Amino acid sequence: MNNFYVYVYIDPRNHDEFYYGKGRGSRKDSHLTENSHSAKSKQIKEIQAEGLDPVVRVIARNLSETDALLVEKTLLWKLGKHLTNVSTGYFADNFRPHNTLHTKLGGFDYENSLYYFNVGEGETRCWADYRKYGFISAGQGMQWREQISSFEKGDVIAAYLKGKGFVGVGRIVSQAKPVREVFINNKPLLSYPLKQPNLANNQNNDDMSEYVAVVEWLSSVKANDAKWKPKSGLYTTPLVKASLANQPKTVAYLEEVFDISFEELLT
Numbered sequence: 001m002n003n004f005y006v007y008v009y010i011d012p013r014n015h016d017e018f019y020y021g022k023g024r025g026s027r028k029d030s031h032l033t034e035n036s037h038s039a040k041s042k043q044i045k046e047i048q049a050e051g052l053d054p055v056v057r058v059i060a061r062n063l064s065e066t067d068a069l070l071v072e073k074t075l076l077w078k079l080g081k082h083l084t085n086v087s088t089g090y091f092a093d094n095f096r097p098h099n100t101l102h103t104k105l106g107g108f109d110y111e112n113s114l115y116y117f118n119v120g121e122g123e124t125r126c127w128a129d130y131r132k133y134g135f136i137s138a139g140q141g142m143q144w145r146e147q148i149s150s151f152e153k154g155d156v157i158a159a160y161l162k163g164k165g166f167v168g169v170g171r172i173v174s175q176a177k178p179v180r181e182v183f184i185n186n187k188p189l190l191s192y193p194l195k196q197p198n199l200a201n202n203q204n205n206d207d208m209s210e211y212v213a214v215v216e217w218l219s220s221v222k223a224n225d226a227k228w229k230p231k232s233g234l235y236t237t238p239l240v241k242a243s244l245a246n247q248p249k250t251v252a253y254l255e256e257v258f259d260i261s262f263e264e265l266l267t
Contacts, residue, residue: 004068006075009040010055011047018043018054020075022068028056104152112154114251114262116235116242119161124210126196127161131168131220133184133192137176138240139210140202147240148176148211156265157215158244158254160236165228168220169258171265176211179203184214218265219258227257 007028009019019040021028032053034041047054060071106112117136119127125137136159138148151157151172159168180203182189189212190200202208221227228234235242235250244251251262 002062002064002067004063004065005058006060006063006068006071007056007058008075009044010057011043012052012055013047013050017079020072020079022063022065022072028058032056106152106154110152112152112156112266114156114158114244114266115151116237116239116244116247116250117157117159118238118240119159119167120240121161124196124198124201127159127167127223128195129199130159130215131217131222133189133194134170134173134217135182135184135189135212135214136170137179137199137210137212139179140208142207144240145176145207145209145211148213150241151176151213156218156262158250159220161223161226162236164223165226166254166257167223167226168217169254169260170215170217170220173214173216176213178206178209179212180209182212182214219260227254229253 004022004024005028006020006022008017009021009031010017019031021031023030031040031044034044044054060068063071104110119125119130119136120138121127124140130136136148136157138144153172153174155172157170157172158166159170161167179190179199180188184192190203199210199212201210203210232253233249234253235244235247255261
């Protein structure tokens with residue numbers, strides 16, 4: 001039945017809105033005689049002590065209960081910092097926390113996905129360092145920097161080592177930064193005894209530096225234990241990064257050999 005409404009309480013002393021609610025019938029007036037220690041009740045009593053009453057107004061009507069809850073939650077999200085409401089109510093998971101507007105947030109500004117990552121061992125990088133210290137890297141050129149920089153925190157990656165096979169599955173912990181700015185366990189990455197110290201090459205040149213993303217390895221193996229099945233149609237590419245969204249055969253193989261569920265990891 002569409003007999004629900006959303007209402008607002010307004011302080012007549014300064015015309016500030018201080019409480020939103022949803023209900024039907026006489027629900028909107030019930031707070032006027034409420035006797036509690038809530039911020040809302042305290043403000044109503046302060047208003048009444050001055051010989052006034054809060055202004056109570058219905059702002060949306062003829063709603064289903066679900067629609068009323070959604071309208072209420074939208075208003076609470078928009079003005080929540082200035083209200084006396086305590087409960088976030090229904091739909092709380094559909095709205096981003098107020099203190100995250102300064103950064104991109106997974107599930108709101110982007111969806112985490114499963115990606116192929118090409119380890120690309122060479123003069124500046126090696127899988128042994130990646131696995132031991134928990135990171136991946138690419139760079140020494142803007143095109144490679146841009147590819148690794150497009151990983152978002154929370155993305156899941158399947159690491160592939162050319163000529164060997166898949167060597168690990170991990171989750172991106174932080175977006176890629178120039179190598180000189182990366183810390184692992186509160187120590188600069190470049191202070192560790194890296195097997196491939198050339199990771200530091202061009203570290204002071206933002207265009208040519210190696211860019212590093214910190215990774216939590218969920219399952220990984222040494223290079224000589226890489227997972228591969230010849231002539232099976234498993235996906236590979238020379239690109240640094242590629243989506244595995246349309247590679248069901250490869251995804252199923254990775255789940256089997258690494259004993260992992262990508263659906264659970266990305267939920």
